[in-house]
Amino acid sequence: xxxxxxxxxxxxxxxxxxxxxxxxxxxxxxxxxxxxxxxxxxxxxxxxxxxxxxxxxxxxxxxxxxxxxxxxxxxxxxxxxxxxxxxxxxxxxxxxxxxxxxxxxxxxxxxxxxxxxxxxxxxxxxxxxxxxxxxxxxxxxxxxxxxxxxxxxxxxxxxxxxxxxxxxxxxxxxxxxxxxxxxxxxxxxxxxxxxxxxxxxxxxxxxxxxxxxxxxxxxxxxxxxxxxxxxxxxxxxxxxxxxxxxxxxxxxxxxxxxxxxxxxxxxxxxxxxxxxxxxxxxxxxxxxxxxxxxxxxxxxxxxxxxxxxxxxxxxxxxxxxxxxxxxxxxxxxxxxxxxxxxxxxxxxxxxxxxx
Amino acid sequence: xxxxxxxxxxxxxxxxxxxxxxxxxxxxxxxxxxxxxxxxxxxxxxxxxxxxxxxxxxxxxxxxxxxxxxxxxxxxxxxxxxxxxxxxxxxxxxxxxxxxxxxxxxxxxxxxxxxxxxxxxxxxxxxxxxxxxxxxxxxxxxxxxxxxxxxxxxxxxxxxxxxxxxxxxxxxxxxxxxxxxxxxxxxxxxxxxxxxxxxxxx
Numbered sequence: 306x307x308x309x310x311x312x313x314x315x316x317x318x319x320x321x322x323x324x325x326x327x328x329x330x331x332x333x334x335x336x337x338x339x340x341x342x343x344x345x346x347x348x349x350x351x352x353x354x355x356x357x358x359x360x361x362x363x364x365x366x367x368x369x370x371x372x373x374x375x376x377x378x379x380x381x382x383x384x385x386x387x388x389x390x391x392x393x394x395x396x397x398x399x400x401x402x403x404x405x406x407x408x409x410x411x412x413x414x415x416x417x418x419x420x421x422x423x424x425x426x427x428x429x430x431x432x433x434x435x436x437x438x439x440x441x442x443x444x445x446x447x448x449x450x451x452x453x454x455x456x457x458x459x460x461x462x463x464x465x466x467x468x469x470x471x472x473x474x475x476x477x478x479x480x481x482x483x484x485x486x487x488x489x490x491x492x493x494x495x496x497x498x499x500x501x502x503x504x505x506x507x508x509x510x511x512x513x514x515x516x517x518x519x520x521x522x523x524x525x526x527x528x529x530x531x532x533x534x535x536x537x538x539x540x541x542x543x544x545x546x547x548x549x550x551x552x553x554x555x556x557x558x559x560x561x562x563x564x565x566x567x568x569x570x571x572x573x574x575x576x577x578x579x580x581x582x583x584x585x586x587x588x589x590x591x592x593x594x595x596x597x598x599x600x601x602x603x604x605x606x607x608x609x610x611x612x613x614x615x616x617x618x619x620x621x622x623x624x625x626x627x628x629x630x631x632x633x634x635x636x637x638x639x640x641x642x643x644x645x646x647x648x649x650x651x652x653x654x655x656x657x658x659x660x
Numbered sequence: 661x662x663x664x665x666x667x668x669x670x671x672x673x674x675x676x677x678x679x680x681x682x683x684x685x686x687x688x689x690x691x692x693x694x695x696x697x698x699x700x701x702x703x704x705x706x707x708x709x710x711x712x713x714x715x716x717x718x719x720x721x722x723x724x725x726x727x728x729x730x731x732x733x734x735x736x737x738x739x740x741x742x743x744x745x746x747x748x749x750x751x752x753x754x755x756x757x758x759x760x761x762x763x764x765x766x767x768x769x770x771x772x773x774x775x776x777x778x779x780x781x782x783x784x785x786x787x788x789x790x791x792x793x794x795x796x797x798x799x800x801x802x803x804x805x806x807x808x809x810x811x812x813x814x815x816x817x818x819x820x821x822x823x824x825x826x827x828x829x830x831x832x833x834x835x836x837x838x839x840x841x842x843x844x845x846x847x848x849x850x851x852x853x854x855x856x857x858x859x860x861x862x
Contacts, residue, residue, distance in 0.1 A: 652674055652675050653674045653675070654674075654675045654676075654677050654796065654834040655674060655675070655676050655677065655792070655793050656677040656678070656679055656791075656793065656794040656796075656833045656834050656836075657676070657677070657678045657679070657789050657791070657792050657793070657794075658678075658679045658681065658723070658789065658790040658791050658794050658801070658833060658840075659678070659679075659680065659681065659785075659786055659788070659789040659790050660680065660681050660683075660782045660785040660786045660790075
């Protein structure tokens with residue numbers, strides 16, 4: 306049989322340990338940690354915080370520019386035109402999606418493609434096709450590129466531009482994600498959706514771009530269309546990553562409302578701890594695309610833990626569930642016991658009596 | 661292990677204390693209780709210990725437990741206290757009572773200066789401690805000089821063999837600071853009766 310005092314002591318110890326463990330959830334909660342800045346300054350172990358399973362993530366690489374492939378096509382078409390191989394030239398140019406080039410704002414490539422199309426058609430005795438290409442170039446408001454083409458082709462294009470400039474314009478109402486940036490025929494930031502623009506008759510490319518969404522575009526014909534509604538899909542992780550980096554490049558906050566939403570999309574995780582390792586570690590806990598808590602600390606582990614507490618991902622342990630509480634209680638008990646003993650204890654006196 | 665540690669710690673806190681007994685009001689005088697005359701006689705009680713020119717007697721020192729009472733020093737107060745409650749002699753740790761022989765020559769008694777004689781007597785009595793661990797409660801200390809032998813220290817002393825007697829005021833020995841004087845509450849040397857009463861007290 307153990308002495309009663311020992312049993313009592315062990316019981317108290319067990320209660321203290323149970324109380325201390327009560328704050329940790331049974332199954333660890335997964336948190337993605339995105340470290341921005343000096344990663345070496347914020348080393349994070351997966352089990353750095355009790356109750357959380359941390360895994361450091363990296364944002365997807367930005368998507369390559371879509372015009373990269375077009376450059377090669379146009380180079381081949383240009384070479385074929387220079388060699389007088391007009392059919393080959395037209396075949397190559399036909400592979401170029403001019404509306405797509407305009408949608409991504411590459412007006413120069415679109416102008417080159419249409420100019421080559423007109424030149425190769427003109428030299429290939431397809432005069433009507435050449436006029437159509439010139440009219441499209443003029444309708445999109447593109448300038449004649451510096452590339453050398455036959456003087457007759459230049460004249461054809463200049464005439465088309467002159468005609469296009471003289472035609473009356475019509476209104477087009479554009480609807481889409483509120484706040485989306487609208488570009489028309491590759492001209493950026495024409496307006497912010499929803500908005501109305503005045504366009505010359507003919508084919509036009511309306512493109513919308515908004516943070517958190519994939520870009521979207523449509524071709525409309527003026528004056529046949531008086532309004533257009535363009536739906537955008539949520540951004541892919543790579544797109545969101547590009548948009549978030551672009552915002553940072555423009556000096557925007559990393560974790561404001563839009564920034565937090567972009568990080569969530571880019572990470573494709575419901576819970577993301579964004580840690581910026583600068584002069585000191587600062588962090589923001591993003592839950593379901595919204596910034597829920599911000600804090601700063603000297604090391605990453607405690608920072609993520611505080612963020613998890615503040616964002617209610619983890620329940621902050623109560624006073625008696627913290628180790629220092631029991632240390633303090635033990636210390637206070639010892640101090641009080643010591644004081645009591647000091648006050649009431651009278652040492653035994655051994656008195657020797659003699660002559 | 662923890663209990664042993666605690667005992668060691670507490671033992672380290674134990675305080676040693678020594679109390680010296682004095683056979684008179686000062687270290688230069690001897691108590692009247694050792695200078696009493698026999699009733700109606702001129703002879704001193706001390707003469708009972710005289711053989712030739714040598715005085716030889718035994719000194720029995722008892723620690724008497726006053727049953728947690730703290731009466732005054734007067735005989736009446738002591739008797740009353742020990743009538744109401746049971747006072748008792750506290751034996752030493754080994755169960756014995758303090759008893760030491762004292763011997764000196766008559767020539768050593770110098771009325772002008774008793775200090776050498778007192779020092780000699782003290783030296784003989786100091787060969788043993790009255791007690792090594794006095795009780796932490798009110799006690800009285802009594803010294804009885806008798807010609808009865810030490811090997812059979814009686815509970816009731818033979819009045820005809822008494823040489824002298826003296827006692828202290830009630831005292832708590834653990835709290836005493838300084839020597840304790842043993843004396844007899846008499847005004848002259850006709851005090852055999854008081855010596856008997858002193859030796860019979862318990």
